[in-house]
Amino acid sequence: MSGDHDVVVCGAGAGGLAAARALDAIGLRVLVVDKQRAQRPVAKGEVLQPGALRVLRRWGTDRLLTRDGALRLGRLVVRGADGDPVMTLDYGQLPAADNALLAHDHTAILDALTAGLGPGVEIRRGVRATEALLDGSGRVVGVRLDEGDGGGGHDVHVPLVVAADGIGSRLRRAAGIEGRRSDYPHRLVSFELTGADHDSEDFSAYLTGRGLRLVYPLPGGRQRLYLQAQPGELRGLDEDGFARWGEQAVREVPALEGLSEAVPKAAATRQLFPVARFLAERLAVPGLALVGESAYAVHPMAAQGMNSAITSAASLAEQLAARLTPSAAPTARPGTPQPPAPEAVDAALRAYEEERLPVLAHTARTSDNAARMVTDLSWPGRLLGRRAVRCTGANPRLLHAITYNMAGLGPRPLTPLDRLHQIGLLPDPRAHRVPSV
Template sequence: MSLRQETPGPVDADIVICGAGVAGLAAACALGRLGLDVLLLEKQRRQPPVAKGEVLQPGSLNLLHGWGVLPALEARRAVRLDRLVARRADGSELLTMDFGQLETERPWMLSHDYATILECLGESLGDTVRWQRGVLVDDLLTDQYGRVTGVRTAGASGREIRARAVLAADGRSSRLRRLSGMTANPVAYGHRLLSFELSGRPPVADEVSSYVTDRGLVMVYPLPDDRIRVYVQVTADELRKADRERLRNWCDELLADVPALGPLATVLRDSLDSRQLLPVFQFRASSLVRPGIALIGEAAHGVHPLAAQGMNTAIGDAAALASRLADVDLGDRTALDGALRAYETERLERIKDIHSMSHSAARIMTSTTRGGRILGRRLLSGSARSGRLRYQMTYNMSGLGMRPLGTLDRLVQLGVLPDRRRALVATR
C-alpha cells in the first residue's frame, strides 16, 4: 500500500471525486447542489461506447428530477418502460411486474444509452463543480493519523490535491479502495452476456422482457431512435474466435431455441458484427468508509445486470451521501467522518438487500441445469399467482425501497403454502 503523508494546509476542494461514471457524476450533481466546491477527476479523455447501465428505475427518476437531469433525458427521447416481464422462450408470460401499480409520481422505467445518461448528468453539474478529464489518480494523501486528506495524480505533471474528503468512484477494480485498505472480492458468474444493438426495429413492447430459456437468459428492451438492446447469455468460450459462418449458425440456433425472437431475426443477423461480450460479476465491499474517504458505485458493489440495479444503486449512493453531508461543517473533521460513517451504516444494509435480490433473480433466470430451470420457473409462476408478492417484487425492483422476501414468502412462491398474508391484507 502506498500512502503519502502530507502537512495539513489549505484545501484545493471540499470534495474530490475520482471517476466520472454514473456514480461520480451523480455525486457531483448532488454535492454541487449543496454549494460544495467539488473537483471531479476522470482518467479517460473520452467516454467509450459500452452497452451497460441503460435502464433507470422509478426511484432514480425521482432523484434525477430533483437534480435537474430528468428533463434532459426526456428531451433526448428516453423510452418509458412500463413493465418488467419474465417470459418463456415462446414469449408467454411467467411473471409480470407492472410499474404502473406503484404509488409514485413516476411509475415507469426509462431507457437510454449509457453515454447519454452520463452526458445529461454532466450538463446538470452546478457552478461549484470542476471536471477534469485525462487525469489518473494514483495515490492517496494522508495526515499523521492516517486520515485521507487528498489525492496525488500520476504522470510527469502529477500534483497533490488536498480535499476535506475523497470519494472513490473508480469502478470495480478501484485503486483507491485498495489504497485505503478496504476490500471487495469480485466473483465472476459462470457465464457472460453478449450484447447486440438492433436498428430499424420492428415494433416491440415498451417493457423489459427477460426470457427463461434452456440456454439461459435472453433480455430485450427498446432504446430511443427505433433501436433495441438484446442480451444473450453465453459461456465464456462459446464464440471465441468464431468466424462469420459460425456466428450465423449460432444465431440460427438462438432463434430456434427462443421462438419469441422470430420478429427480430433479420435485424439480429445484420447486427452480429456489432456485438459486445460483457463479463458479469457480483461483489460488495465489507466497508464503505475510512476517515476522509468513502466508496460509491461500482467501487463499493456490483450485481448481475438482469435486475438493472447497479447504476440505480450508484445513484442512490450519491443521494444518501449528499443527504448526510448537507448539514455538516466540512471543516470539522470529526463531524465529517461521523457523517461518512452514518452513510456507511445506511447504505451497507441497503446494498446487502439489493445484492441478495439481484443474485436470487440471476440464479432463477440464468440456470442452464434441468433442475435449476424447473425450480426457477416454479418460483416465477408461484409469484405470479400472488398479487401481494408481485407488488412486493415490483416495489423492490423500483428503487423506491426494499421489503425483502422472507422464508414464508419463498414457500408461497414454491406452492408449498397458500398466501395467507394476502387474505390478512385484504381484510385490513
C-alpha cells in the same frame, strides 16, 4: 492546489457524476477525474428505476432525458420462449410519480448528469488517481493524480475523496476495504438492433434452455438485446462468427424470431461482458467514500447497478449537508457551507455507511435471486428458478413486494415463509392482500 477543491471524485461514470451533482448542490467544490479521455458507449446502465428517478427529478435531470427522447417502460416481464408472460412486475401499481422505468443510452444519461453540473465542478479527463494520500492517523486526506503527460504525479489534498472508480477500485484497495465478489458462470453478449421486426414495449427477459435472452427498447426505434453465453461458446469467434451465433441464439426462441435478421446486421455493435456480483464490506473510511461499482455490482438482469449508484450519491450528499454549517464569509456563495472540517466529513461518512450498507446488501440479494431464477442452467437451479418464477407470478402480494424492491423505493424484505410461498412449498393464504398504493 489544495485549496481549490473540497472533494475529489475519482471516476466519471454514472456514480461519479451523480456524486459530483449531489455534492455541488450542497455547495462543495468538486474535482472529477477520470482515466478515460472521452466517454465510451457501453451497453449497460440504460434503464432508470423509480428510486433513482426520484433523485433525478430533484435535480431536473429527468426533464433533460425526456426532452432527449427517453422512453417510459411500464413493466418488467419474465416470459416463456413463446412470449407469454410468466411473471410481470407492473410498475403501474406503484404511486403515480413512480410508476415507470426510463430507458436511454448510457452516454445520454451521463450527458444529462454532466449538463446539470454547476460552476463549482471541474472535470478532468485522461487523469488517473494512482493512490490515496494518508495522514499519520491513517485518514485519507487526498489523492495523487497522474495526468499521463510525462510530468509525473501531483498531490491534491481535500477533506473528502469519493472512489467511483469501478469494481477493481484502486482507491478501495488502498483504503484497506475488502469485499465479497463472486463471478457468474456465464457471460453476456449485447447487440444494438435497428429495424427489427419485433415489438418490445417492456423490459422483457425470456426463459430458454440456454439461458437469458433480454430485450428492451431504446430511443430511435432501436432495441437492446442481451444473450447469455457460456465462455466456451464464444472462443475464437470473429464478427461473422458472432453474427451467426447471435442469429442462432434468437432463432431458438420462437418469440424472438423477428430479431433474427437484425442480429447479423448488428454484429459490429456487439459488446461482451463478464458478469460478477460484488459488495464491499464497508462503504467508507475516514476521508473516503465508495460510490457505484467500487462498492456494489450486480447482474444487469436486475437493472439495479446504476440506480443504486445514483441513490447512494444522493444519500452521501444528504449526510454531509446535515453536518456542514452555512458560511458567513463574504466571499462564499450565499448559503453554502464552509470547506468541510474532517470531523464533520467523517461523521457524515459513518452515517452514510450505516444507512446505505443494509440497503445495498438487500438489493444485492434481491438482484442475485432475480438473476439466478433465469440464468442458472444447472438442473436444480433451473427447476427451482422456473418454479419460483411461476409461483411468484401467480402471487399478487409477492409480486407487489418484489416490484417495490426492484423499483428502489425502499426495502421490503421477503421472510423465510415468503420464500417457501415463492417456490410453492406452502400455499399463501395472503396471496391477494396487496397493499394499497
